Amino acid sequence: xxxxxxxxxxxxxxxxxxxxxxxxxxxxxxxxxxxxxxxxxxxxxxxxxxxxxxxxxxxxxxxxxxxxxxxxxxxxxxxxxxxxxxxxxxxxxxxx
Amino acid sequence: xxxxxxxxxxxxxxxxxxxxxxxxxxxxxxxxxxxxxxxxxxxxxxxxxxxxxxxxxxxxxxxxxxxxxxxxxxxxxxxxxxxxxxxxxxxxxxxxxxxxxxxxxxxxxxxxxxxxxxxxxxxxxxxxxxxxxxxxxxxxxxxxxxxxxxxxxxxxxxxxxxxxxxxxxxxxxxxxxxxxxxxxxxxxxxxxxxxxxxxxxxxxxxxxxxxxxxxxxxxxxxxxxxxxxxxxxxxxxxxxxxxxxxx
Amino acid sequence: xxxxxxxxxxxxxxxxxxxxxxxxxxxxxxxxxxxxxxxxxxxxxxxxxxxxxxxxxxxxxxxxxxxxxxxxxxxxxxxxxxxxxxxxxxxxxxxx
Numbered sequence: 001x002x003x004x005x006x007x008x009x010x011x012x013x014x015x016x017x018x019x020x021x022x023x024x025x026x027x028x029x030x031x032x033x034x035x036x037x038x039x040x041x042x043x044x045x046x047x048x049x050x051x052x053x054x055x056x057x058x059x060x061x062x063x064x065x066x067x068x069x070x071x072x073x074x075x076x077x078x079x080x081x082x083x084x085x086x087x088x089x090x091x092x093x094x095x096x
Numbered sequence: 097x098x099x100x101x102x103x104x105x106x107x108x109x110x111x112x113x114x115x116x117x118x119x120x121x122x123x124x125x126x127x128x129x130x131x132x133x134x135x136x137x138x139x140x141x142x143x144x145x146x147x148x149x150x151x152x153x154x155x156x157x158x159x160x161x162x163x164x165x166x167x168x169x170x171x172x173x174x175x176x177x178x179x180x181x182x183x184x185x186x187x188x189x190x191x192x193x194x195x196x197x198x199x200x201x202x203x204x205x206x207x208x209x210x211x212x213x214x215x216x217x218x219x220x221x222x223x224x225x226x227x228x229x230x231x232x233x234x235x236x237x238x239x240x241x242x243x244x245x246x247x248x249x250x251x252x253x254x255x256x257x258x259x260x261x262x263x264x265x266x267x268x269x270x271x272x273x274x275x276x277x278x279x280x281x282x283x284x285x286x287x288x289x290x291x292x293x294x295x296x297x298x299x300x301x302x303x304x305x306x307x308x309x310x311x312x313x314x315x316x317x318x319x320x321x322x323x324x325x326x327x328x329x330x331x332x333x334x335x336x337x338x339x340x341x342x343x
Numbered sequence: 344x345x346x347x348x349x350x351x352x353x354x355x356x357x358x359x360x361x362x363x364x365x366x367x368x369x370x371x372x373x374x375x376x377x378x379x380x381x382x383x384x385x386x387x388x389x390x391x392x393x394x395x396x397x398x399x400x401x402x403x404x405x406x407x408x409x410x411x412x413x414x415x416x417x418x419x420x421x422x423x424x425x426x427x428x429x430x431x432x433x434x435x436x437x438x439x
Contacts, residue, residue: 113366116362116365116366120358120362158395221398228394229394229395229397229398230395230398231395233399234395234398234399234402237399237402237403237406237407240402240407241402241406244406244407248410314407317411318407318410318411318414320414
């Protein structure tokens, strides 16, 4: 059973790697941020699977912290960076 | 960061990636050597830490090292954070050119849901720190995260906190740390020498106070400028932290 | 065996990611990559049997630092625009 958990963790890790490609290619800032947000969810799942697979229940605490704080970057993005969509494209808004 | 700018920039510094690559290879070689080289002798300091764990007042090795054996490190870390806040506050204030619109229903509900949970988990980590992973810094980071969340949504809770309390909270970490160290001296021990029964109490007190102070410092660092009296949205600290921690 | 496969994927991804963070000309992309780097680094700390560091990394590395960087990015954009306005004003002054 633990092997199954670890295999699932690897599958999720590979999906994180695929998400990284989206961050690399993502045409808009929102695409990139959503991929990073996916990592938050994936990360929690990987940590929980590792906690069971390696039988170290302390890892569940890490998952808990992760679940709480992964939303922070997205909130910062929505509040601080998103309206400035041009930050991504040109590095400086110069439409004045 | 404009297209032309960056290509010109990169062409001008063609050596930098090469240098990075060389450094990376060197680092990997060093790590591989460190990993593969046979370890001689004993396994570091682990057995000495374990031997002294009985009178350190806590059951977790990491907490014992951070707050008892090597309390100097943590004290200096507190001072680093404190000085960081002082430095940030002494800079010229910066205002974002457009004022943030009020957060929508979804964001404010999220904050209302998440902040109490963060305070709860921060408290849990603080409590768990004495016998497993966790402790003051982790709890402080989570409380700081709660503060950042409130700052990002310019929550009305922020303006409710008096400025003086914020400054006190930020100073409290280093000051309390020093006071506890001196108290140990008054009791006839060395500076910051905590042992036996009293150690457990001292470390719990230290952890609670430093966690609150670290949380405030991190949120203040994110806030970026000193809140001015009576100015909305400029505050940093998190009143719910203090309230939540007391429960 | 499964665990070492997990470790190898994790290590390779971390190095690849670090390389892209350092070389990316697009600051926003670098910030999003850094946020995901925080996640993978937390997983690495978990695998290195250091749950304390993993907790701190999960809280600081991906949550707080990500929010801080996104704010800094916005601030850089504002500052740069201010500088451009200044340049234009100077040009106008020189012309006149």
